[in-house]
Amino acid sequence: MATGRTHRxxxxxxxxxxxxxARLPLYLRALTALSERSVPTVSSEELAAAAGVNSAKLxxxxxxxxxxxxxxxxxxVEYLVYxxxxxxxxxxxxxxxxxxxxxxxxxxxxxxxxxxRGFRVAALIDADPAMAGKPVAGxxxxxxxxxxxxxxxxxxxxxxxxTPAGAAQQVCDRLVAAGVTSILNFAxxxxxxxxxxxxxxxxxxxELQILAFxxxxxxxxxxxxxxxxxxxxxxxxxxxxxxxxxVPAVMPA
Amino acid sequence: MATGRTHRxxxxxxxxxxxxxARLPLYLRALTALSERSVPTVSSEELAAAAGVNSAKLxxxxxxxxxxxxxxxxxxVEYLVYxxxxxxxxxxxxxxxxxxxxxxxxxxxxxxxxxxRGFRVAALIDADPAMAGKPVAGxxxxxxxxxxxxxxxxxxxxxxxxTPAGAAQQVCDRLVAAGVTSILNFAxxxxxxxxxxxxxxxxxxxELQILAFxxxxxxxxxxxxxxxxxxxxxxxxxxxxxxxxxVPAVMPA
DNA sequence: TAATGTGAAGTTTTTCACAGCG
DNA sequence: CGCTGTGAAAAACTTCACATTA
Numbered sequence: 266m267a268t269g270r271t272h273r274x275x276x277x278x279x280x281x282x283x284x285x286x287a288r289l290p291l292y293l294r295a296l297t298a299l300s301e302r303s304v305p306t307v308s309s310e311e312l313a314a315a316a317g318v319n320s321a322k323l324x325x326x327x328x329x330x331x332x333x334x335x336x337x338x339x340x341x342v343e344y345l346v347y348x349x350x351x352x353x354x355x356x357x358x359x360x361x362x363x364x365x366x367x368x369x370x371x372x373x374x375x376x377x378x379x380x381x382r383g384f385r386v387a388a389l390i391d392a393d394p395a396m397a398g399k400p401v402a403g404x405x406x407x408x409x410x411x412x413x414x415x416x417x418x419x420x421x422x423x424x425x426x427x428t429p430a431g432a433a434q435q436v437c438d439r440l441v442a443a444g445v446t447s448i449l450n451f452a453x454x455x456x457x458x459x460x461x462x463x464x465x466x467x468x469x470x471x472e473l474q475i476l477a478f479x480x481x482x483x484x485x486x487x488x489x490x491x492x493x494x495x496x497x498x499x500x501x502x503x504x505x506x507x508x509x510x511x512v513p514a515v516m517p518a
Numbered sequence: 519m520a521t522g523r524t525h526r527x528x529x530x531x532x533x534x535x536x537x538x539x540a541r542l543p544l545y546l547r548a549l550t551a552l553s554e555r556s557v558p559t560v561s562s563e564e565l566a567a568a569a570g571v572n573s574a575k576l577x578x579x580x581x582x583x584x585x586x587x588x589x590x591x592x593x594x595v596e597y598l599v600y601x602x603x604x605x606x607x608x609x610x611x612x613x614x615x616x617x618x619x620x621x622x623x624x625x626x627x628x629x630x631x632x633x634x635r636g637f638r639v640a641a642l643i644d645a646d647p648a649m650a651g652k653p654v655a656g657x658x659x660x661x662x663x664x665x666x667x668x669x670x671x672x673x674x675x676x677x678x679x680x681t682p683a684g685a686a687q688q689v690c691d692r693l694v695a696a697g698v699t700s701i702l703n704f705a706x707x708x709x710x711x712x713x714x715x716x717x718x719x720x721x722x723x724x725e726l727q728i729l730a731f732x733x734x735x736x737x738x739x740x741x742x743x744x745x746x747x748x749x750x751x752x753x754x755x756x757x758x759x760x761x762x763x764x765v766p767a768v769m770p771a
Numbered sequence: 772t773a774a775t776g777t778g779a780a781g782t783t784t785t786t787c788a789c790a791g792c793g
Numbered sequence: 794c795g796c797t798g799t800g801a802a803a804a805a806c807t808t809c810a811c812a813t814t815a
Contacts, residue, residue, distance in 0.1 A: 284806060290727040294706065308774065317708040320774095321808055328776055336775045336814045353727050354734030361726070368628045372621035378706055378723035383730070422733055423726065446736060447729040449722075453547060453631055455570040463732045465725050469702075470631035472718050473614070474543040474606050476676055476700040477636070479716045481607030483699060537784055561796065573796095574786055581798055589792045589797045776813080785804070792797080 281352070285326045291316045292323070293349045299342045308339035350383075360387035360419045362445075364436050365428030366396055366406050369451055373427060374402035387419040392432065409436075416443035423447045430454045437464075534605070538579045542602050544569045545576065549599045561592035603636075613640035613672045615698075617689050618681030619649060619659050622704055626680060627655035640672040645685065662689075669696035676700045683707045690717075 295315040299307055309327075313320040327333060327340075333348055334340045350356050361379070363370050366389050373379075374389055389401055392409045399406050407415060415421070424445040426433050433452035440448060441462055450456055450466045458464055548568035552560055562580075566573040580586060580593075586601055587593045603609050614632070616623050619642050626632075627642055642654055645662045652659050660668060668674070677698040679686050686705035693701060694715055703709055703719045711717055 282806070286731050287724075287728055289731070290721070290724040291708075293727075295708075310774085315708065317710075319808080321810095322806090324774090324776065325807080332776070334775050337773045338815075339774070352731070354730040355727065357734075359726075359730055359733070368621070368625035372625045373722065375621045376722055378721075379726065382723050382727060384723075384726050423729055425726075447733045449725050449729060455544075455548070455568065457570075461736070463729055465729055467720055467722070467725060468543070468631075469626065469629055469720070470635050470637075471540075471543040471547075472702050472720060473612075473632065473637050473676065473678075474546070474608065474635060475540055476702060476716055476718055477607040477612055478539050478542070478605070480612070480675055480700045481610075483714070535784070562798095563796085572786080574788095575784090577796090577798065578785080585798070587797050590795045591793075592796070773815100774813105775815095777811095778809105780807105780809070782807070783805080785802105787802070788800100790797105790799090793795095 281329045285329055286353075288316070288318065288322075288326055289349050289353055291318070292326070293346065293353070293355075296342055296346045296349070300346055304342055306335075306339045306341055309334070312340065355383040357383065359384050359423055360421045361385065361423045361425055362388045362390055362415060362419070362421050362440075363425045363427060364390045364409070364412070364440070365426060365432070365452075366391040366401055367427065367429075370425075370427035371401050373425060373451075374404060384423075387421055388415045390415065392428075412436075412439050413443040416440065416445060421445060423449070425449045425451070426456075427451045534582045538582055539606075541569070541571065541575075541579055542606055544571070545579070546599065546602045546606070546608075549595055549602070552595045553599055557595055559588075559592045559594055562587070565593065608636040610636065612637050612676055613674050614638070614676045614678055615641045615643055615665075615668060615672070615674050615693075616678045616680060617643045617662070617665070617693070618679060618685070618705075619644040619654055620680065620682075623678075623680035624654050626678060626704075627657060637676075640674055641668045643668065645681075665689075665692050666696040669693065669698060674698060676702070678702045678704070679709075680704045 292312065295312055296307075298315070299312075307315075309320040309324045313323040316323065324334075327345075330348060330352055333345055347356075361384055363373050363386060366374065370389065370391070374386055379386060386402070386404060389404050389406045390409055390412055391397070391406050394408060396406045397408045416424075422445055424440040424447070426436055426440075426448060428436055430452045433450065433454045434456055437448060437450070437456045437458065441458055446461060447463045448456065448458065448465070450464055451468075453468050453470060456464050456466075545565065548565055549560075551568070552565075560568075562573040562577045566576040569576065577587075580598075583601060583605055586598055600609075614637055616626050616639060619627065623642065623644070627639055632639060639655070639657060642657050642659045643662055643665055644650070644659050647661060649659045650661045669677075675698055677690075677693040677700070679689055679693075679701060681689055683705045686703065686707045687709055690701060690703070690709045690711065694711055699714060700716045701709065701711070701718070703717055704721075706721050706723060709717050709719075
């Protein structure tokens, strides 16, 4: 889902598959919950259930990080929390700026999940002069004019764009020019960035559209199921044989 | 990224790959923009660029929908908009409810991208009695007590959960019991749902963590690059041969 | 003995490359 | 000729199943 063509193409690095990286935060969340309940160890089966994946996948994922488990026992919760945090780079502090303090930007500024994971909202930036100085989530909003200075003064390398679509590319360009190399984009636009800059996007409307697709298909299947049931009933009448576990098998030509 | 174990396992339906479905909204957005600029046709190359994918992938994706292009010319914008909309089920009206009208819920209620895509915010629901009756985005907030009735009266099949993590599963259960079969979850929890219910999740903190992983790796690579450059320089001094296109090849043991 | 770690098999997704068609 | 549509190859990802080991 990340856009920017990224990282060295083939050279071996520690090569953790992207799909695995995307699941590490999930495992981390589940592990953190266990840690808070002072659970000392957990099996792949249990942890997988808590994270909503299957256990083979989880074990394979962990195998890319190293051998952190104990056969016959499971994984040490605290140790795993540390290892995954380190792998994700969460043992360091990441100052982020949020640009565009509308409804969504404000929601993000107030979102607790950031602070708890090593992310610190270093600044809020908006183009509306009327917003300047107003505190949101306890942080005063600053004006876009100072964007470059803010980035540099705070050593920000991660930027969050929550502006309207029309402003997103321009904001993105300025962020990148000022030194930001990772961008989380909430604006419904494709951002173009130079090589070496990562973009991830979150598009609320896209998620709903994907749900709608499946929803529609469910409706279609229901209708189909009725037809199949009717066909099966008819067949049963015909042959005197009731329906059983087998699929009705409507073979297409 | 969808969680719920979904749909018939193997039976052939119209079998559009999930990865393709996830990109259709992207294409649709790009096409809509072209349509607004009254562009009549577009090539796979152009459209792919606008959507941020490569053209082979786009053509393959479209091939699952049918043959909607014209060789030597490209795709008719309006026609494709219609076909994709239909495929995604956006030609019908989808009433959605948003549960949890905090910062994020309010942002979602105000988000313009919904209405423009066939999604209609049918109701806003919150557990705080003080919120009841207050209008958000012009829609009065209703109390959780009436959730079931609201779902049924409005024929809602898609629910958005924007509550705190602690309340999410309970809200989810009630939504499902009331007949909702697709859920977009913003709460940082794994929801468990019965078969036949789709869940997609959006986790802001997870996206940032993935960015942090790559950001960290960039920092590592920079250091590595410096070392490699130094090594190359040293080698050049040694042999009198300048560095060329080949990889420095630091073979591990 | 219970549960990890992992080759190997299976599946899905992406990319290639070009035949075919307007 | 230019661009689509698509088999076939390649790559990425998931699942299986079991040898291995604390």
